[in-house]
Amino acid sequence: MNPYQAVIDSADFYKEGWINIMSIPSCPIKVETTAAIKAFAEKYNKSHDIKIHYPMADSENAKTYIEALEWVEDPARYPDIVLFCDFKSCFTPNFKRFQAAGLYTDVLKNKRPHPFYEKFDYQDPKETYSMLGASFPVIVVDKSIDPDLPVPKSFKDLLDPIYEKKVSIHGHGAFSCDMSVVMNIYQQYGKEAVLTFAKSIKELRHFSQVVKEAGKGKKDLPPIGIIPEMFKNMIRNKDKVEIIWPEDGAPLFPLFMTVKKEKVERAKELIDYLTGPEIGQFWANSYFAAFNGDVDNKPYDDKPVRFIGWDFIYDQDILAFKEALQGEVIEIISGCPVDQQKKMKLIC
Structure with a gap:
């Protein structure tokens, strides 16, 4: 029995016909990132017919929504855009089924990264997850x-x-x-x-x-x-x-993003904001290295960093291993x- 089915079926969890986004950033940037996305959504919704639904902005149920994500069986009820850290939310068995079906994509696969990201193999070979930023x-x-x-x-x-x-x-x-x-x-x-x-x-x-x-x-x-x-x-x-x-x-402790393929064009303005220099520079100023190539990150040239790598992630059930x-x-x-x-x- 799915203990979160009522939550998943609710309009607060997913709004039909809207652009649905959930974000689970790491603690050091959580409050400010949530506020920035909320402000963007409020401004966007005043001038667009197809609006953004961002339940993390005001809901006291954010933790419940995060827990419910791994119980979503119908991809139509899964958020169109998810920002997440660590290997919890989008490495679960249900999302791996969505990934295998090719429903989600890496929207940054053809984008120029900040030179810092060329120090390691940042790009997902299965073209599902984008890396937006990282802390150390x-x-x-x-x-x-x-x-x-x-x-x-x-x-x-x-x-x-x-x-x-x-x-x-x-x-x-x-x-x-x-x-x-x-x-x-x-x-x-x-x-x-x-x-x-x-x-x-x-x-x-x-x-x-x-x-x-x-x-x-x-x-x-x-x-x-x-x-x-x-x-x-x-x-x-x-x-x-x-x-x-x-x-x-x-x-490296990454902030990932994944986007539903069928919503990429509809959500273009939101995606451009999430991957753009404004929020990227805020992260960079907070010692959170942004992916955007136009951002002025802190200097890491002489600092060794390590990413566990996509082979390590995909050669096992990374969530179960963790x-x-x-x-x-x-x-x-x-x-x-x-x-x-x-x-x-x-x-x-």
Whole structure:
């Protein structure tokens, strides 16, 4: 039984005859990106007969809509445009069926990228997903907590036993951690390295918490945090904090977009805005590297970055792989077994 069928059938979820968009951007750009899309839609709707439906703009049900996406069986009820981060929303079994049927497309496949994107294989070989932008995690060392702790220069360094229970990474609640970092370690150094890295993690902390407490000498907190680069300028006590761009590469955390083929022409103005220089420059100014070739991104020429790559994504069920690996990491961090059948529930 589909627990979200009533939501999926509702006009709030999908409006027939409209251009339907949902966005699930990463936390550091979520509020501003949502506001920008909302403002564009409101202006657009005043002068167009075919209007934009953007339920994320005002709805208190945004989280429910996100959860419902993986239960949509009829592609006619799936959004025409989806912006999303990570591998949750549009790598689910139902969307993979839509992909196999050729219903969605990469609208940037023939567009000139920002030169930064030529450093790695950004283009989806199956021509489904566009990469709009990306953030990168950096290592923050709080010397006010443990001044004698050696400063790690890479993620590989954090596999050393001296860092056991010395690290925090981003997490939502008890069951979600920054898998861009974890999967990057898996790809570079193997499964055992991931399990070792998990032993280094003392707790899951939102990066806003890391930034807020950095340099205050709170001895009960882990002295090392991993946060998006865009948050580094919000740290106040910079004289007590060292920020490290990892020598083995900052794992790229992408913002993807996919568009229903039959709606590409109808939604052209919205697509042009989402992929254009205005919102792209806002992202770039926020240390979120934009794809648009006309945007002035921050300089990354001397900074190594890593993308797990499309081969890695397509050679396995990437969502199932991610969730299984995340479960093992969470078990080590919490010291409790996880019941995968009940969506990451601790059973101790």
